[in-house]
Amino acid sequence: MMTLAIAIPLIAAFLAAIRKSWGYILYAIAAILNFILSLSLIGAVPSIHALGGWKPPFGINLVLDNASFYAILFINAIFLIVAVFPDIIGKYATVMLVLMAAVNGFVLTGDLFNSFVFMEIISAAAVIIASKRENYYSAFKYLIFAGIAGSLYLIAVIFVYTQTGSLNMAQAAYFSFSQKSLVAITTLFLIGLGVEAKLFPLNGWVMGVYGGNDLAPVILSTAVTFSAMYMMGRLMITIFGGGVLQVLYVLALITMLAGELAALYQKNLLKTLAYSSIGQAGLVLAVLSKGKEPFTSLAYFQLMNEVTAKLVLFLVAGYLVYKYTNLNGIFKSHKVLGTAFSIASFSLVGFPLFAGFQSKLRIIMEAFKGGDYLLPALLLLATLIELTYLIRWNVRLWFEDQVEEGEKGSWRHGFVAIALAIFLVVIFFFPNIYLAPASKMADAITSVSGYINIVTSGLGGM
Amino acid sequence: MVYWISIILMGIGIYGLLTQKNLFKQLISLAIIDTAVNVFIIAAGYVEGGKAPIYTKALPSFLKGAFVDPLPQALVLTAIVIGVGVLALGAALLVRVKEKHKNLDVENMKGVGE
Amino acid sequence: MAITLISILALSVAVYFISKLSWKVGAVINALAGAYLMIYLFTLKVGSSEVLGTLFGEKLLLTYTNASFYFSFVSMLVILAVMVFAIKWLDSQKYPSAFNMFLLMMTAASLGVFFAGDLLTLYIFWEIAVLSSMLIVPMGKKEARRAAIIYAVMSATGTYMYLYASFMIYSRYGNFNLAEVAKDLANDPSMPFKVTVYLLLAAAGIAKSGIFPLHTWLRIAHGNAPDAFSAVLSGQLVKLGSYVLMLVTAFFPTLKMFQGLELYSKIPSPNYFLLALGATSIIVGTLMAIKQDDMKMLIAFSSVANGGYILVGIATMDAIGFEGGILHVFNHALAAAIIFMAFASVVYRTHTTKISEMGGLIHKMPITFISYLFAIISLAGIPPMSGFISKWMIYQALVRKGMFVTAFIAFFGSIGSFLYVFRPLAGVFLGQLPKKYKDVKEVPAIMWIPMVTLVAISFIMGVWPFPILKPIEAMRADFAISPSVKIADASNWLVRGVTGSWNPVIVFNLFIIGFAIAYLLYTLFPKPKKVDLLAPHKEEGAPINIYTGGEYIYTPDLYQYNTKMYAGFERMYEKHPSWEKVLDMLCKFFHDLGQLVHGWFFRPSPSAYAFWTVMTLLIVFWVRW
Structure with a gap:
């Protein structure tokens, strides 16, 4: 069953490559099928699928445990939401389908080399998506960065292979590495994944790519970021527990502050949001790097909130930036979009009544309980900076004197944006909608023996 | 020994990335790094005195150490394919960059701005 | 309580859509809701407590205390007046629907702050109040856009410090409950912890009530906000800060907490630090108010000075000083509200806030003039208005404690206030009427009635202050601030001080x-x-x-x-050092830091990216190997 999650979009991509005009339809069908499929997989958790019947540790196997299940559910939901916008997808349906297949594969795979392959496909697809609207130079920079990261990732994979004699993740998790080789491996993985996870200083590409067109931020800052964060948790916590988590913690804190500071300086709306997503990624990584519950679940909770809010922000921003040249007071003509934008940005800051409050305050609380006084202080400082530029943009977009005549807005954008914004408010009142999946994910991520057991014993079905 | 080739190639690649102003040269540097990694993988799977992992009648026996590890070679095949894909993508992008910015030299590109 | 607050919050959203159809109906609904809340305050029983919900496994508690009643009452007085005022005034505004919604939302949230029984509930309502008020500010003049941002940032600076301290407390005592925390703090042996928590919690109040060094947002925000809303900002919202300052200095047993840290006249040094900030605010506020040409900014600075008086009064931790400070909350709220409403009326007719562009409006707008006159008499602390009594009580406390420097500053501020309140009086209402205002008329009744009502209340409380002193006495009893003498002696018509007593009725008769x-x-x-x-x-x-x-x-x-x-x-102080410039420099610093990060890590060519990748790799290896 779970192979279909990769196969459906891949087949659709081939078809779409042959018949260009079918692209959007195929994408929409694949997105719907994939979402239904990932929903139906709930009965199959936990299980693995050994490709070609090669039982682990030989061959490639796909692992469906709580963590990967909720990750693909969330990711496919995002792909489904993006499917509402044929005008954003445009001619990129084929690439989007490839990306969908690769992201699903990246999350599901239980094989290290396989994950490298999927990561390379993700970055290749992401580069093509990034080049929309003639954003070639930024896309090229991204390509170079992703290329270096991919090489390092591959070297790390080979290191693991030479040590354990297998590429299987569960095998690697079971194997006890010497401290030095563990550090070497995790460092290489950290940098390999750090590019996608927007870890400082490996995140130079983010501004150009997210700030360059309307498609890239919508899908890259949400689905791809989510998969990268999932993999970060899986590799750094489940498989190579320990390792360089402290280094990750420090780098993540720097990421958080650097991203927010750069966003404060930025004058372009999309680029501001791009930097903001770096800052948020820093927060998620910092919490994730604690490497134990309840931090892991809070990290994914925060990630889900952030991704939902960012989806709204980038949808609205991408729509407006390419419709108008001067955005002053533009929300006066787009009240629904404006309301959604404001709610999403307030959620990002963490005002009460919005989802971000739940996750940010929990993080602060748990950090204090764990005796960490640094993270809350820096988190609040970063939030202060974040609040400054988000309020600045809100005030500018709502209250400045309108320069350009507003046109009639797109109902798709309005509907999706406001629905997601209302969802953010709902999450404040019922945080378990996100928190329960997040903590199940975290349980699966932090339980090493659980993961090994699933792979070794659960050799169930197709 | 082969490891050293890989490390030297890697060094050349990184040197190229760090020093070259021309985007195409940077792309080539990336390709060199890719090659370095591939060499590294092959070297990792090498067994002293081992033969190519192909079943033939001429092979005396399946004694331990007779074959070099076949898996890294399979991996390298995949990695090469991916590398080619990335290289082609990069080259395609550079064509567009050249069209848009008139130049591939980082310092002479037009309209890059911020 | 919980149901009322939540339904008012929900109603505020409904008011937006109603106002879209007709903002007048929305404004009337607002006023009715305000009136209902006012009545509701009197039906609540002091000491009653309710659970709002649970968050993070902690109960969110609403507790109705004497302090809640007093502060809510003062708030509702101001807000209700503005709500009625707005029914007509809103026709000069661009965003009436949003104004109605956020005003009601802010009202509910402020009441929530006063009702909060624990630190977390207080924070939640606080943020809602800040957010909704922050969204009204940019509806004003052009400069108000920037004002809203500065307001949000300054407020958040204080709030986040407060939040940090709340969680420090929680991680130490496992409790957010205010009453429990007060007990725990009293018995805590760790002095550094207590001082840190105390100062961090107070930061929220300092930022909100415009105490130096976080006072600069008042000028720009109060000065540029929509005119009637300045009345709420200065009259009511600032009092949220005073409430928090009261909580941390008086509700938390600071005298017991900081035993051994007494600095001067039995005041512990942390309290003394706040007191010094309050005194600084009096000086800064007064001096800056004197030189303002914009009448709203002038009163905004006077709010800084008066916030200072309130803080000085409370921080003395003396029975009469505390009561004076708390009474000053009431007096300043009313006076500031009346003044800003009077200004709003003037602007409603003349469309300018520059004092030097006006004059002689006394003949055209006599009721507004009378309201303003009474308000400034109260603000400057001249009998027989109520403003005098609170200032008198604060002086009494300062003299009794032998704090002559602070007392001198307080006197100085009082004299300065004569100067600055006279400026709009002379410039706007007296003097010659410019030709362009020949046809200016008095504002409609619905606008002057709330002003006059507040004036009447303020006046009556000046003559017979005992009704308002009663809840204050009750608060003092709650907080057990010694000595437990009866300060308000209604049967003898006396407000008792140290060096003598004040008989407001006789004074009033003399004035008559x-x-x-x-x-x-x-x-x-x-x-x-x-x-x-x-x-x-x-x-x-x-x-x-x-x-x-x-x-x-x-x-x-x-x-x-x-x-x-x-x-x-x-x-004499033309070349004064400007604190606003210092804060601007700080902003610039962060901005430049952002530019640095941007330039170094995000903008460059692929070479730099490769460089950073290799650097990271090497650094990580170096650190971990």
């Missing part, structure tokens, strides 16, 4: 007699003659030849005596 004599003299002597700006000329349109100071005068507006009214005095 004085007023009667003055009026008698006024009627007996010949009436003054009204002349034109360019007297002496015979009739309208006749050629004018006024020769003075070596030249003929054709443009009398330039000779408005209010331009640079206190030039002589201002010159």
